[in-house]
Every structure is written in C-alpha cells, then in structure tokens.
Amino acid sequence: MIHANPNKPVALFALILIQAICVTFFLWDVLEDARPEGIGALANLHIAIEAMAALCLIAAVMFETRYLMTLLRRKSHLERQVSVAAGAFHDIIQGHFDRWKLTPAEQDVANFTIKGLSIPEIAALRGSAEGTVKSHLNGIYRKAGVTGRGALVGLLIEDLFETPLVKDNVLEVKQQA
Structure with missing residues (x-):
C-alpha cells in the first residue's frame, strides 16, 4: 500500500x-x-x-x-486560514499584554502558561524558582482580572472568536476578484 x-x-x-x-x-x-x-x-x-x-x-x-x-x-x-488564525491569536494576546501592562517577565510566563506548561516546567525553562513563577502568575491574573489559568485562556479564546480574522479591505478585494 x-x-x-x-x-x-x-x-x-x-x-x-x-x-x-x-x-x-x-x-x-x-x-x-x-x-x-x-x-x-x-x-x-x-x-x-x-x-x-x-x-x-x-x-x-x-x-x-x-x-x-x-x-x-x-x-x-x-493552511492560509490557520496562518491567519495564528497571527490573529498572537495579536490578541499581545494586545492584552500591552493593555494589562505586563512586564517582559510576566509576558514570558503568561505565554508559557497559555501554552499549557506547568509551574515547574516554566521555572525550569526560565531558570527561576517556582515561587517566582507563582508570583508572576499572581500578577498576571490580577492585571487581567481573572482568577486562574483557565479563565486567562478563556478570555483570550473568547476575544479570538469575537475578532474578525481578515480585515474588511482584504474581504473586499476577495469579493471583487
């Protein structure tokens, strides 16, 4: 076969x-x-x-x-749709990070958290103590106004569904073609 x-x-x-x-x-x-x-x-x-x-x-x-x-x-x-969705999700995440005024360290921890890594895994990757990661997570959750990892991911996913993946001008070009 x-x-x-x-x-x-x-x-x-x-x-x-x-x-x-x-x-x-x-x-x-x-x-x-x-x-x-x-x-x-x-x-x-x-x-x-x-x-x-x-x-x-x-x-x-x-x-x-x-x-x-x-x-x-x-x-x-x-493949193009997945690429657009990935880019849109990254933009949404970065927009939230900017609005929440996350520090670079908090952004790093938040990205690892969104990817599903555990606190020990994040600490090992960052070369820091687990307590430091927990402290960053508490700051992230406080600034985002959520209570935990699930709520953080849920907030970002909800925004992805509400945000159009393709700008209006791109849709107009496709409709004219």
Missing part, C-alpha cells in the same frame, strides 16, 4: 502517471487488436471488454487528477 506524505503529493502524481501509462498501453492494445477488422472488432467480447476497461481507466485518471488538484487547493486554503 502506498502512503503519501500529505505535504508531498509526489507519490499520488506518480500513481496517476503509472495509470496514464497503463491507459496508453491498453488503448494501443485495443487499437492493435481492432485494426484488422475496424470498428466491427468491438463485436468480439474480448476486444469490447478491453476497450471498456481502457475507457474506464481514462475516466479514473481524469477524476483522480481533478480530485487531487481540488484537495491540494483546499489544503493550501486551510
């Missing part, structure tokens, strides 16, 4: 190419078998079945090519 890397559709293109080669062979074989008798050769069940198989294979190759191109376009579109 062929497993294609979703980031490299080369294997799928190769499979379609192999099928196209098979189509060429089957068509050549049918034409060679039918040449002496012409169109009347299709009365021969064997030649008729070969011709039908060749036509079905042609349709399959065309369908697979079209479907693969559709999937690649969809994948590209989804």
Whole structure:
C-alpha cells in the first residue's frame, strides 16, 4: 500500500502517471487488436471488454487528477486560514499584554502558561524558582482580572472568536476578484 506524505503529493502524481501509462498501453492494445477488422472488432467480447476497461481507466485518471488538484487547493486554503488564525491569536494576546501592562517577565510566563506548561516546567525553562513563577502568575491574573489559568485562556479564546480574522479591505478585494 502506498502512503503519501500529505505535504508531498509526489507519490499520488506518480500513481496517476503509472495509470496514464497503463491507459496508453491498453488503448494501443485495443487499437492493435481492432485494426484488422475496424470498428466491427468491438463485436468480439474480448476486444469490447478491453476497450471498456481502457475507457474506464481514462475516466479514473481524469477524476483522480481533478480530485487531487481540488484537495491540494483546499489544503493550501486551510493552511492560509490557520496562518491567519495564528497571527490573529498572537495579536490578541499581545494586545492584552500591552493593555494589562505586563512586564517582559510576566509576558514570558503568561505565554508559557497559555501554552499549557506547568509551574515547574516554566521555572525550569526560565531558570527561576517556582515561587517566582507563582508570583508572576499572581500578577498576571490580577492585571487581567481573572482568577486562574483557565479563565486567562478563556478570555483570550473568547476575544479570538469575537475578532474578525481578515480585515474588511482584504474581504473586499476577495469579493471583487
């Protein structure tokens, strides 16, 4: 079984190419078998079945090519959407950090907290004591007006849902295209 890397559709293109080669062979074989008798050769069940198989294979190759191109376009579109969402989330987080007037150390701890790291993990990454991280977290929660990690993440996620991911002028350009 062929497993294609979703980031490299080369294997799928190769499979379609192999099928196209098979189509060429089957068509050549049918034409060679039918040449002496012409169109009347299709009365021969064997030649008729070969011709039908060749036509079905042609349709399959065309369908697979079209479907693969559709999937690649969809994948590209989804990657762009994820990129826009990631950028928007970063902007929302940074906007909150600025409004809350977090210190650089608090911003660092807040980012690690939002990513789901524990207090000991944050302390190890920052090279500081767990008590220092807890102190930063208390300052972050106080400035943000929340009671804990879940409320902090919830506040940021809520803003992501309320913020349009694409600016109006970008939407207008897309609608005009």
